[in-house]
Amino acid sequence: MSKVKTNNRTRILASCRALMNKEGAQAIGTTRLCEVLEISPGNLYYHFKNKEEIVRALFAELETDLRVAFGEEPPSSLTPKVFADFYIKTLDVAHENRFFFSGLLHLIRQDDVLATDYLSLQDWALDALAAVAEQAAKEGHLKIPNSKKRYRSIAINTWLIWSNWVRYLEISKQGDAISRADMVLGIEQIFDVLSGYLEPGYESAVRRHLKVVR
Amino acid sequence: MSKVKTNNRTRILASCRALMNKEGAQAIGTTRLCEVLEISPGNLYYHFKNKEEIVRALFAELETDLRVAFGEEPPSSLTPKVFADFYIKTLDVAHENRFFFSGLLHLIRQDDVLATDYLSLQDWALDALAAVAEQAAKEGHLKIPNSKKRYRSIAINTWLIWSNWVRYLEISKQGDAISRADMVLGIEQIFDVLSGYLEPGYESAVRRHLKVVR
DNA sequence: GTCTATACGCCGATAGAC
DNA sequence: GTCTATCGGCGTATAGAC
Numbered sequence: 001m002s003k004v005k006t007n008n009r010t011r012i013l014a015s016c017r018a019l020m021n022k023e024g025a026q027a028i029g030t031t032r033l034c035e036v037l038e039i040s041p042g043n044l045y046y047h048f049k050n051k052e053e054i055v056r057a058l059f060a061e062l063e064t065d066l067r068v069a070f071g072e073e074p075p076s077s078l079t080p081k082v083f084a085d086f087y088i089k090t091l092d093v094a095h096e097n098r099f100f101f102s103g104l105l106h107l108i109r110q111d112d113v114l115a116t117d118y119l120s121l122q123d124w125a126l127d128a129l130a131a132v133a134e135q136a137a138k139e140g141h142l143k144i145p146n147s148k149k150r151y152r153s154i155a156i157n158t159w160l161i162w163s164n165w166v167r168y169l170e171i172s173k174q175g176d177a178i179s180r181a182d183m184v185l186g187i188e189q190i191f192d193v194l195s196g197y198l199e200p201g202y203e204s205a206v207r208r209h210l211k212v213v214r
Numbered sequence: 215m216s217k218v219k220t221n222n223r224t225r226i227l228a229s230c231r232a233l234m235n236k237e238g239a240q241a242i243g244t245t246r247l248c249e250v251l252e253i254s255p256g257n258l259y260y261h262f263k264n265k266e267e268i269v270r271a272l273f274a275e276l277e278t279d280l281r282v283a284f285g286e287e288p289p290s291s292l293t294p295k296v297f298a299d300f301y302i303k304t305l306d307v308a309h310e311n312r313f314f315f316s317g318l319l320h321l322i323r324q325d326d327v328l329a330t331d332y333l334s335l336q337d338w339a340l341d342a343l344a345a346v347a348e349q350a351a352k353e354g355h356l357k358i359p360n361s362k363k364r365y366r367s368i369a370i371n372t373w374l375i376w377s378n379w380v381r382y383l384e385i386s387k388q389g390d391a392i393s394r395a396d397m398v399l400g401i402e403q404i405f406d407v408l409s410g411y412l413e414p415g416y417e418s419a420v421r422r423h424l425k426v427v428r
Numbered sequence: 429g430t431c432t433a434t435a436c437g438c439c440g441a442t443a444g445a446c
Numbered sequence: 447g448t449c450t451a452t453c454g455g456c457g458t459a460t461a462g463a464c
Binding site: 042 | 429430431432433
């Protein structure tokens with residue numbers, strides 16, 4: 001916790017995230033990273049004990065951003081704008097940290113600490129998504145039997161699509177850049193999980209809002 | 215295409231699939247593989263030009279199994295049993311080849327041929343899933359506006375959950391074995407994508423069938 | 429804080445004997 | 447078909463000078 005600028009530490013993190021997003025977490029080694037940054041291996045290992053520590057630091061940043069984007073508590077009123085913005089914000093965070101979700105299984109297989117931390121973040125997110133569904137139902141936007149189990153199931157489907165949408169794009173677009181429009185498509189996919197239950201007026205209001213963003 | 219038994223070739227494929235399923239595709243090298251099989255590197259490289267060729271051969275097997283499981287054409291009548299069995303069969307194939315879906319992005323990033331082949335399989339599967347939704351609608355099980363776009367959207371959501379369900383289990387269960395019951399849970403998740411549109415009698419019939427399997 | 433230099437292991441792959 | 451032997455390269459990580 002020194003006051004001096006430890007600029008290389010920041011550069012390492014930023015560069016590592018960018019490279020891993022581009023080529024995948026497994027493809028980036030400390031050697032490559034040092035070359036790109038034009039620093040020495042010794043320098044990198046002064047700032048981080050090992051490669052795991054770099055990924056853990058990146059995960060910590062992701063976690064912070066995600067908790068902010070999901071909101072520490074469900075919003076008080078789910079206007080169509082609040083609803084649409086919620087997913088835009090969270091998917092943006094997923095996109096900025098796509099290396100993590102794309103290489104997730106490999107990353108947590110070789111780092112138990114990261115695995116535990118990820119699982120508690122996932123649990124938290126599932127609860128948050130279930131709470132949003134429950135709130136939407138309470139406000140009359142979702143016509144759905146009031147059942148914890150049902151909310152949980154919707155949350156899992158939402159999470160599966162949410163956390164894999166960017167990966168699906170990377171797989172499907174093969175090199176082409178991922179655009180803002182692609183991300184909005186992701187929100188529409190997530191939204192379709194609820195579609196069968198949605199009150200028609202509310203549904204079209206949210207979809208109108210999504211069109212504006214795109 | 216010789217008539218003699220090329221047994222080691224088969225052993226290499228089987229062992230490679232098993233190891234990759236267990237530890238991830240990136241974690242298994244030719245060296246490890248040879249040690250486990252108690253054969254020499256030269257032997258392995260007699261049967262396969264390189265590691266890519268092994269993975270491609272495994273993909274070919276996956277593709278064959280998957281096309282059989284999805285059926286070459288949509289079934290003539292979607293009885294609840296047909297519907298449930300369809301997903302049980304396909305998810306089993308996904309489970310037997312989970313290494314592929316878990317490490318997909320990394321695998322196709324380093325093999326353009328595999329990438330192309332995978333994408334056409336995915337396209338085919340999306341069409342098949344859309345056809346199933348359309349058929350279910352035609353038979354009156356799904357109450358849904360007759361729109362190609364809607365069927366496509368449902369197919370994508372189904373595919374996202376289908377192709378990531380086993381990965382989600384691996385991430386969430388961390389070492390615990392994946393059971394048959396876990397797979398049936400996956401089918402229920404997929405089924406929930408349709409839940410809002412389903413004709414109630416049909417829905418409960420399919421769910422009853424799933425309970426039997428579990 | 430940053431550098432140079434370097435150890436060590438594993439990986440993919442090949443040559444050539446049997 | 448299968449083996450032994452081996453190569454070059456890259457990955458992580460460390461020691462120790464500046």
